[in-house]
Amino acid sequence: MLALLPQLVLTGLTVGSIYALVALGFVVIYNVTGILNFAQGEFPMLGALLCASLLAGGLSVPLAAVAAVAAVCVLGALVERLAVEPAYGSHPLTLIIITFGVSMAFRGLALMVWGADPYTLPEFTPGAPLVLLSGVLTRQAVWAIGLSLAVVAALFLFFACTVPGAAVRACADNPFASRLVGISPRRTSLFAFTLSAGLGAVAGIVIAPITGATYDMGLGLGLKGFVAAVIGGLTNAPAAVVGGYLVGLIEALATGFLTPGYSGAITFLVLLLVLFLQREGLLHGAQRRRA
Amino acid sequence: MTAPLLEVCGIRTRRGGIEVLHGIDLDVRAGEIVAVIGPNGAGKSTLLGTIAGVFPPAGGRVRLAGHDLGRRAAEEIVRMGVCLVPERRQIWSGLTVRQNLLLGGYHRYWRDRAGVRADVARPLRIFPKLAELIHRAGGHLSGGEQQMLAIARGLMSRPRVLLLDEPSLGLAPRVVREITQTLEQLRRAEGLAVVLVEQNVKAAMLVADRVCVMERGRIVLRGRPAELLAHPGVRSAYLGKGYEVAG
Numbered sequence: 001m002l003a004l005l006p007q008l009v010l011t012g013l014t015v016g017s018i019y020a021l022v023a024l025g026f027v028v029i030y031n032v033t034g035i036l037n038f039a040q041g042e043f044p045m046l047g048a049l050l051c052a053s054l055l056a057g058g059l060s061v062p063l064a065a066v067a068a069v070a071a072v073c074v075l076g077a078l079v080e081r082l083a084v085e086p087a088y089g090s091h092p093l094t095l096i097i098i099t100f101g102v103s104m105a106f107r108g109l110a111l112m113v114w115g116a117d118p119y120t121l122p123e124f125t126p127g128a129p130l131v132l133l134s135g136v137l138t139r140q141a142v143w144a145i146g147l148s149l150a151v152v153a154a155l156f157l158f159f160a161c162t163v164p165g166a167a168v169r170a171c172a173d174n175p176f177a178s179r180l181v182g183i184s185p186r187r188t189s190l191f192a193f194t195l196s197a198g199l200g201a202v203a204g205i206v207i208a209p210i211t212g213a214t215y216d217m218g219l220g221l222g223l224k225g226f227v228a229a230v231i232g233g234l235t236n237a238p239a240a241v242v243g244g245y246l247v248g249l250i251e252a253l254a255t256g257f258l259t260p261g262y263s264g265a266i267t268f269l270v271l272l273l274v275l276f277l278q279r280e281g282l283l284h285g286a287q288r289r290r291a
Numbered sequence: 292m293t294a295p296l297l298e299v300c301g302i303r304t305r306r307g308g309i310e311v312l313h314g315i316d317l318d319v320r321a322g323e324i325v326a327v328i329g330p331n332g333a334g335k336s337t338l339l340g341t342i343a344g345v346f347p348p349a350g351g352r353v354r355l356a357g358h359d360l361g362r363r364a365a366e367e368i369v370r371m372g373v374c375l376v377p378e379r380r381q382i383w384s385g386l387t388v389r390q391n392l393l394l395g396g397y398h399r400y401w402r403d404r405a406g407v408r409a410d411v412a413r414p415l416r417i418f419p420k421l422a423e424l425i426h427r428a429g430g431h432l433s434g435g436e437q438q439m440l441a442i443a444r445g446l447m448s449r450p451r452v453l454l455l456d457e458p459s460l461g462l463a464p465r466v467v468r469e470i471t472q473t474l475e476q477l478r479r480a481e482g483l484a485v486v487l488v489e490q491n492v493k494a495a496m497l498v499a500d501r502v503c504v505m506e507r508g509r510i511v512l513r514g515r516p517a518e519l520l521a522h523p524g525v526r527s528a529y530l531g532k533g534y535e536v537a538g
Contacts, residue, residue, distance in 0.1 A: 177381040179365040182398025
């Protein structure tokens, strides 16, 4: 039984890296706007399916991937401008329900455009899988983990070392003071949705060669990403990334040691436990120390 | 006499459906410090917030160098040269002193990145203490240091008019003296116009050229500090009956 462990850990890290990106999208939007964007899971779906269509149209994998991420960023911006921004000032529940509506609209549109059959994307660098600690890691899994870590590092550098990144943090921390120096909370909100959509698209494109892409893949990814974000306390980006890897590992271990049918249930059981034990998230203490 | 740099004409402001300011008139010239004093709830902070674009006026006008600021938002008004340093400092506690200062010049960052970075040296010359703390998080500064940072951040926007809301609140007398001396330098050296809202009436009287007394959303008295110090109502309400006029 324990011989399975390395393989399960590698699988957990692979899917965990995708959950981490989705969770980061939740955290960025929540920090800046205070909104739980339940349409977050649809951005990976749109990224993956758009990329599949662009590939079918004759573009190369890198070009199709970049174009799909850019297109999803535009969709994220449109969601903010057309659906969320007009409702600012409404009850938080209203804003959450709007994001649910956007999620369902995207899923319905995707079903109309791409149908219910799964699409496959080619591996970025096809070849024999790597063997690591007696587990097998496909080259696409290395891409998933590597790209996720690279994006997390780039985001860290952006928020910690650049003035526009500091402006986003400032707006999240104190929108009133931000307005007084010329930082527009409206523009920052637009940026947050655009960035989160891009993060989601990257996640979808990088995982699609492993799992395939379907119109309803966003539901599961969004919920797992949400659990990861809650584990991180919803406001702490590094903790949300750790949460993503935790969810991935829990899911993989549950699949391997219990039964695949229970993996989702166990993930949500973890969410309930986190909410019962510490309403602000398992890793909220780390965030307080960071602040 | 020079023309006013900032003119507030008949400003009325509503907050939560209630009119808080009932037609305020105020003007400030370049290099002049005008203090606004009054009891809690008089509308002093609302006045500054209205000038800075935080609260849209329900009536009246605010003009800067003859240009109507209209109902522009705060983030636009700071670009025009009016900067509010709000009550309770409102610095970003998770950002370093340097980041706080850089963001003070954010409204022109995309046009002049190098200029904003170079400008950080200026408030550090005015408040040398901040230079020693440049990499420290804003939340780890003392109250006085945070107030210096809040003013320094305001100066990074290169304002022509600085609106200061209760800068002495909760600070030691030594720090209050330091801050008032800095204001004095700034108005002399750079022609900065300052509207100073203060509960610390003695500190306000020492630095201001003119003083307005606000009550219930109206300016009920205005004049030079010496005139108001001689006013028995002002003395008993704000300075205490035993207060002696210095000099």
